[in-house]
Amino acid sequence: MALEPAQPATSSGIPPLIRRNTLLLAITQAVVGAGMQLIPALGAISVVQLMGSSTWSGLATALAGLARMLIAYPVGRVSDSRGRKTGLYIGLLLALLGSLMTGVGMGLGSFWLFTAGVLVFGAGVGATQQLRVAAADMYPPQRRSEGISFVLMGSLLGALLSPLIVALAERLAVEVGQSPLAVAWLIVPLCVAPAFGLTALVRPDPKQIALRLRDYYPQLSSQSLSQVPSRANSSFPRKVAIWAGIAAQGQMVMLMAMTSLALHQQGCSFNLISLSVTLHVLGMFAFSWPVGRLADRIGRKPVMLGGLLLSALGALLVGFTHEYLTITLGTFLVGLGWCGTYNGATTVVADTTAPGERGRAIGVLDVWSNGAGAVLPILAGFLVEGVGIWAIGVAGVLLLIYPAVMVSRLAEVSPGRYEG
Structure with a gap:
């Protein structure tokens, strides 16, 4: 396929073609995100309804995290060899099939079909994380975090759509005489289907843009477009990014899996629970763009440290308060902390990789972070059952200590430039 000619940058510094592609990717993120939010909102409640016990209440969230972990590196390899759009198509197809299986499983009361559906859906969501790689491909280091965060802001629209799906x-x-939990999942494919067309409109493939980045940003010097450090100097920054990703994703998923159950046990309606999750997602994505700009201006390191601090404060509010408003404030802060930490970690990996390895490298980040997201909700279920909800507040703080130490040791000499 012939590549579209590079267009000169506008006064914003971003070429029109890049801005168009970024918007298409953000909308794709939105429609996928609308379904993705049903896992933290309804996953624990669905498992309790099917199994009759809260001990395994974190299972749905854990299975989705496990599937995201298992798919991350393989789909990264595919996107590195076949292009980012191929990886996105795989993810969208799996998400569509998985949501259908999950809805039918809930409707039939089949625990095994439900869990299989959650696994397939989780794999689909994991594969669509190549959206972040696509965004990183299209932007120079000076604007990379901003580009990634703008695409992730699409989840903000998804968060607004999710309560509408539940309602x-x-x-x-x-x-129709069915469980609302089943019907909610059966609506998701209607949201995912348009994303195939949106992805098709993204051209050229973002990986091709990354390989010709100088053509799209002629106003920038060759040195500023080629900041990928040597393998020796990139090893420690990537290790720091992985620890930060584990902390941000693992703690966030653990807390959200248990928060919806805690609110349900307090007698909150599905709508109130969905609203709480929506506010959490607002924290994750509503400020993504300014946080990305901040990371491009002052550096990835201070933004990640600030994110870890906010996540710790949010964990304390979730674990040690018992009012709907304060718990919801805690989930919002956990989301905002995730925004700074995970966006920063993703950008560090993108900063330290070439286009031909970027999909796999971010896949490795996703493997570790989603692995934490798979294990911690299961452990949290036992903690809540045996000790109480306050225990996950303590655990949510302890999880962040070592990653914070690692981030503090990162030698970022200027935004996006690192020493070993």
Whole structure:
């Protein structure tokens, strides 16, 4: 396929073609994110309804995290060899099939079909994380965090759509005589389907843009476009990014898996629970763009450290308060902390990799972080059952200590430039 000619940058410094592609990727992120939010909002409740016990309440979140972990590196290899759009198509197809399986499983009361659906859906969501790689490909180091964060802001629209899906499901469930949990999942494919067309409109493939970045940003010097350090100097920054990703993703998923259950046990309606999750997601994505700009201006390191601090404060509010508003504030802060830490970690990996290895490198980050997201909700379920909700507040703080020490040791001489 012939490549589209590079267009000169506008006054914003970003070429029109790049801005168009970024918007398409952000909308794709939105429609996938609408379904993704059902896992923290309804996953624990669904498992309790199917199994009759809260001991394994974190299972759905853990399975989704496990699937995201298992798919991350293979889809990264595919996107490095076949292009980012191929990886996205794989993810969208899996997400569509998985949501159908999950909805049918809930409707039939089949625990095994439900869990299989969650695994397939989680794999689909994991594969669509190549959206971040695609965004990183299209931007120079000076604007890279901003580009990644703008695409991730698409999840903000997804967060607004998620409560509408739940509300619509509750209304339709009465008419069709089905569980609202089942109906909610069966609505998700209608959200995912348009993303195939949106992805097709992204051209050229972002990996091709990365290989010709100088053509799209002629106003920047060759040195500023070639900041990938040597393998020796990139090893420690990537290790720091992985620890930060483990902390941000693992703690966030653990807390959100248990928070929805805690609110349900307090008698909160599905709508209130969905609203709480929505506010959490607002924390994750509403400030993504300014946080990305901040990381490009002052550096990835201070943004990651600030994110870890906010996540710790949020964990304390979730674990040690018992009011809906304060718990929801805690989940919002956990989301905002995740925004700074995980976006920063992703950008560090992108800063220290060439286009031909970037998909796999960010896949490695996702393997470790989603591995934490798979294990910690299971452990949290036992903690809540045996000790109480306050225990995950303590655990949520302890998880962040070592990663914070690692981030503090990162030698970032200027935004996006590191020493070993």
